[in-house]
Amino acid sequence: MYISEQLLNPDEHRLRLSTQLGVQNVVLDNRGTELVSATGGVSEWDAAKLRDYRQWVEGFGLKLDVFALDVGSILLDSLTDIEGAKKQRAMLAQNIQKAADAGITCLKYNVQMVGITRTGLKPGRGGAQNSGFVYAEYSAADDQKHSYWGVGYPSNQEEGGSTSAMLCGQKMAREVPPVTEKAGWDAIEFLVEGLVPAADKAGVRLACHPHDPAYPVGGLNGIEHVVGSADGIRKFLALSPSKNHGLNFCQGTVAEMFKEPGKAMIPVIEEFAATGRIFMVHFRNIRGGYLDFQEVFPDEGDVDMFEAIKAYQRGGYTGPLCPDHVPVSEIDEGRERFMSFALGYTRGLLQAAGVWSTARKN
Incomplete structure (x- = not known):
């Protein structure tokens, strides 16, 4: 295992900072840009541009571990416009091959249909604020204001419903048809059935992020989060036996699925x-x-x-650990210092567990 930093559209300054922090591996997302686009849009990739982008990043002494595959609104579209969704799926399959041609071996994607729901900011240490979800306090207005939309953070409150959100296919629940448990699985199965064969052919691993957060039984605003429980994750993995069909295992998201995550998470991680x-x-x-x-x-x-960390070790995991979703503060608007703290803390845990010497060889 080793630390890896997840970055959105980093410039030279940001990548140099990563290397100075001791980061050697990165997970990158460039949604909303034309850096790897074939046509000037942001959906269809150009393999040569993608290769150039990877080589530029790796010119800083970094290894590109994972790149984001934005599935857009395909899940919702598959429930309302199946022919349009099939065209999107075909393009995504082509992008998987282009990623392979560019030397990228792993792609992450998210099956959110609506924003990553949050209800407000709670007081944190030293005046920082923690993004939270309290179902008993839910309101549509708070959802719009405080949820993670598109490629933004809760601190970017103006992004709710913005172009950034539309890039990722995320909308308010009241803006979309109800998504029953069956419909949710139908949409995800439609995506998996199209992308996993392409990944197998290209030799690219697909890392899926579970639904965040777990919704109450019966859903929220008519939307079911079917990959919002440990059983849901198990069912998702069972959709395909392919070794390329797997997880972006968000430890925080999985913890949100349990009433007592302190007790539940260690055996679940190992499993x-x-x-x-x-x-x-x-x-x-x-x-x-x-x-x-x-x-x-x-x-x-x-x-x-x-x-x-020790549970991941026992389970045989050797891949990247990426800090994610640190608190918000006007003192650290870009959250670079907060992320730096999380990176250093994670590196210290790896050293304490005796795996950092191995990490430096990856």
């Missing part, structure tokens, strides 16, 4: 690590649990992060 289907980890912590939690610094949550 999924042992499947060999975790391709990257969002290494973050929460305080609270199912339907009532807040995202906190990694050292102050309910999950013992050192025990989590």
Whole structure:
């Protein structure tokens, strides 16, 4: 295992900072740009541009571990416009091959149909604020204001419903038809059936992020989060036996699925690590649990992060750990210092667990 930093559209300054922090591996997302586009849009990739982009990043002494595959609104579209969704799926399959041609071996994607739901910011240490979801306090207005939309953060409150959100196919639940449990699985199966064969042909691993957060039984605003439980993740993995069909295992998101994540998470981590289907980890912590939690610094949550490292070890996981969703503060608007803290904390845990010397060879 080793630290890896997840970055959105980094410039030279940001990549140099990563290397100075001791980062050697990165997970990149460039949604909303034309850096790798074939046509000037942001959906269809150009393999040569993608290769040039990878080589530019790796020119800083970094290895590109994972690149984001934006599936857009295909899941919702598959429920309302199947022919249009089939065209999108074909293009995504082509992008998987182009990624392989560009030397990229792993792509992550997200099956959110609506924004990553949050209900507000809670007071954190030293005046920082923690993004949270409290089902009992839910309102559509708070959802619009505080949820993670598109490629933004909760601190970017103006992004709700913006172009950035549309790039990722995320909308308010009231703007889309109801998504029953059956419809949710139908949409995900439609995507998996189209993308996994392309991934097998190209030799590219696909890392899926579970639904964030877990919704109450019966859903929220008519939307079911079917990959919002450990059983849902198990069912998702069972959709295909392919070794390329796996997870962006968001530890914080999975923790949100349990009333007592401090007790539940260690065996769950070991279970999924042992499947060999975790391709990257969002290494973050929460305080609270199912339907009532807040995202906190990694050292102050309910999950013992050192025990989590050891659980990944026991399960045989050797891939990247990416800090994710740190708190918000006007003192650190870009959250570079908060992420730096999380990176250093994670590196320290790896050293304590005796795996950092191995990490430096990856």
